[in-house]
Amino acid sequence: MAASSLFAALDKDGDGKVSASELRGCMAAALGEEEAAAIVAAADADGDGLLDRDEFLRLAREADQEADEDGRWRCLRVAFAMYADATAVEGEGAGQHITPASLQRMLSRLGSQEPGLDECRAMICRFDLDGDGVLSFDEFRVMMHDGLM
Structure with a gap:
């Protein structure tokens, strides 16, 4: 799912922003109230307590980069083990x-x-x-x- 599609799915009220409760509602199994609030607070550049589309996309890119880095580490560990x-x-x-x-x-x-x-x-x-x-x-x-x- 593209990040913009994911943003639209999370933005339940269609206001163009994702709140901690919207994020928690869509990811209830993975996130609690505190975790959702911490994610929103960390990515909320304008301090309004909500993630607008740009803030959300920036968060998604950072998550992708972290996942790529984790994958590189795993590959490097496998290569090291071979030698x-x-x-x-x-x-x-x-x-x-x-x-x-x-x-x-x-x-x-x-x-x-x-x-x-x-x-x-x-x-x-x-x-x-x-x-x-x-x-x-x-x-x-x-x-x-x-x-x-």
Whole structure:
């Protein structure tokens, strides 16, 4: 449903504004009075206690951006897990780091010309911010954000 159609559906009295009670009425299962009032208050740019069409559309865009960001994080976590060292002993960092050996193994699986272990160490070294010889998720995120892998 497009944001403007959703706005029209929420605006039960047709006054061109969505009140907390209109929002709560349409989303009763998900929102209580306090939650609906907090959402309206946060998005109410003109302070009239209501969401006009522009305020509502701005709120909808922000919600879409948050959902996109959540999706990106999930994808990045999945990608990290593919490269992470699953051979470590459980409880000793299994799957928590990308090691030179796990990087080499994954690149080989992806059909790349298999790099040597020294090459993999060098790749990791570029983004190994704490100098421990492996990549944590945060270091992997920095690397992927820079678009270098």
